[in-house]
Amino acid sequence: xxxxxxxxxxxxxxxxxxxxxxxxxxxxxxxxxxxxxxxxxxxxxxxxxxxxxxxxxxxxxxxxxxxxxxxxxxxxxxxxxxxxxxxxxxxxxxxxxxxxxxxxxxxxxxxxxxxxxxxxxxxxxxxxxxxxxxxxxxxxxxxxxxxxxxxxxxxxxxxxxxxxxxxxxxxxxxxxxxxxxxxxxxxxxxxxxxxxxxxxxxxxxxxxxxxxxxxxxxxxxxxxxxxxxxxxxxxxxxxxxxxxxxxxxxxxxxxxxxxxxxxxxxxxxxxxxxxxxxxxxxxxxxxxxxxxxxxxxxxxxxxxxxxxxxxxxxxxxxxxxxxxxxxxxxxxxxxxxxxxxxxxxxxxxxxxxxxxxxxxxxxxxxxxxxxxxxxxxxxxxxxxxxxxxxxxxxxxxxxxxxxxxxxxxxxxxxxxxxxxxx
Numbered sequence: 050x051x052x053x054x055x056x057x058x059x060x061x062x063x064x065x066x067x068x069x070x071x072x073x074x075x076x077x078x079x080x081x082x083x084x085x086x087x088x089x090x091x092x093x094x095x096x097x098x099x100x101x102x103x104x105x106x107x108x109x110x111x112x113x114x115x116x117x118x119x120x121x122x123x124x125x126x127x128x129x130x131x132x133x134x135x136x137x138x139x140x141x142x143x144x145x146x147x148x149x150x151x152x153x154x155x156x157x158x159x160x161x162x163x164x165x166x167x168x169x170x171x172x173x174x175x176x177x178x179x180x181x182x183x184x185x186x187x188x189x190x191x192x193x194x195x196x197x198x199x200x201x202x203x204x205x206x207x208x209x210x211x212x213x214x215x216x217x218x219x220x221x222x223x224x225x226x227x228x229x230x231x232x233x234x235x236x237x238x239x240x241x242x243x244x245x246x247x248x249x250x251x252x253x254x255x256x257x258x259x260x261x262x263x264x265x266x267x268x269x270x271x272x273x274x275x276x277x278x279x280x281x282x283x284x285x286x287x288x289x290x291x292x293x294x295x296x297x298x299x300x301x302x303x304x305x306x307x308x309x310x311x312x313x314x315x316x317x318x319x320x321x322x323x324x325x326x327x328x329x330x331x332x333x334x335x336x337x338x339x340x341x342x343x344x345x346x347x348x349x350x351x352x353x354x355x356x357x358x359x360x361x362x363x364x365x366x367x368x369x370x371x372x373x374x375x376x377x378x379x380x381x382x383x384x385x386x387x388x389x390x391x392x393x394x395x396x397x398x399x400x401x402x403x404x405x406x407x408x409x410x411x412x413x414x415x416x417x418x419x420x421x422x423x424x425x426x427x428x429x430x431x432x433x434x435x436x437x438x439x440x441x442x443x444x445x446x447x448x449x450x451x452x453x454x455x456x457x458x459x460x461x462x463x464x465x466x467x468x469x470x471x
Contacts, residue, residue: 242391327355328465365390431466
């Protein structure tokens with residue numbers, strides 16, 4: 050009898066457990082089906098419910114261009130916090146502390162068009178970005194020409210270390226001033242100090258704004274590359290096939306970082322070449338400037354021409370020594386870098402001297418052009434002295450007086466070199 054009661058009790062308990070498991074499985078299946086997300090595409094995206102009224106109005110106008118009021122202002126772009134970021138506390142992560150998750154999210158996932166920023170579940174707008182603030186600055190190099198400009202030239206330079214080749218690309222020129230109504234320009238390119246060899250571009254017919262797009266190659270040793278200078282001469286060809294020099298541009302390579310990985314694109318304003326024959330010992334061009342506030346005298350040694358070299362081989366070098374004197378007493382001197390032997394070296398080096406304004410009536414500058422000889426000896430090719438009436442006359446005095454009358458302005462002039470004093 051007891052065995053029958055036990056069997057009945059076991060059957061009842063087993064039935065209850067079976068029905069319980071079936072009920073739990075049905076409940077879980079029902080819950081899964083009920084909470085599946087809906088992918089129904091709505092006509093308009095749903096505005097997040099927790100946004101402030103001002104942000105809701107802003108979002109509505111951005112997503113509804115048909116009713117947006119007319120305005121001349123640039124349409125801003127909404128700036129959105131992704132849901133994986135805004136759902137976290139902003140804590141210092143450097144201490145490796147666990148990130149705390151918010152229990153209550155600001156928004157629930159919204160369904161809608163994938164092209165709208167509202168389709169990002171949990172994302173919300175915190176402001177907007179004005180695209181006008183992130184535009185690249187406008188390039189005015191083709192329109193902004195200074196008064197008296199005679200032309201502007203664009204080119205690029207790169208250097209192949211393995212093959213020791215200097216690659217020059219002639220790009221374009223703008224605002225060329227031809228002597229006739231029409232302009233047919235071409236360009237000669239020199240790698241100084243070698244002035245006997247040059248490479249020449251094609252002639253562009255009847256345009257003051259030519260596009261050249263031509264490539265040229267010079268062979269140049271890496272050891273002497275930074276002592277060399279690129280020189281561009283721009284010519285115009287008239288109807289009688291005669292050539293007229295429009296201007297020149299010069300690029301010393303000593304201050305440029307040239308590699309084969311990056312192409313250096315440069316533009317230069319053309320300068321008129323001094324067509325006067327050089328003086329007996331050659332000429333030198335430099336700029337003077339005086340800053341009365343800082344009490345600083347600045348000399349920019351630009352170039353020399355027509356030098357009478359003792360040794361005309363390309364291995365010789367020429368440099369300029371700038372000396373500051375006061376009452377014929379030596380104060381200080383500075384030297385340019387030596388340029389490989391050329392009768393027309395280019396320097397473009399600037400030097401500054403501390404000089405009180407009261408000393409300008411007694412100070413003077415001596416610029417000497419020297420050619421390196423064997424050993425540490427140098428031979429002086431010529432010199433020029435600029436200063437007040439106490440020491441100079443003529444163009445040298447005019448240059449000094451113009452510098453003192455135009456503070457902070459660079460005054461550039463050519464000067465004839467005189468023989469070195471015996």
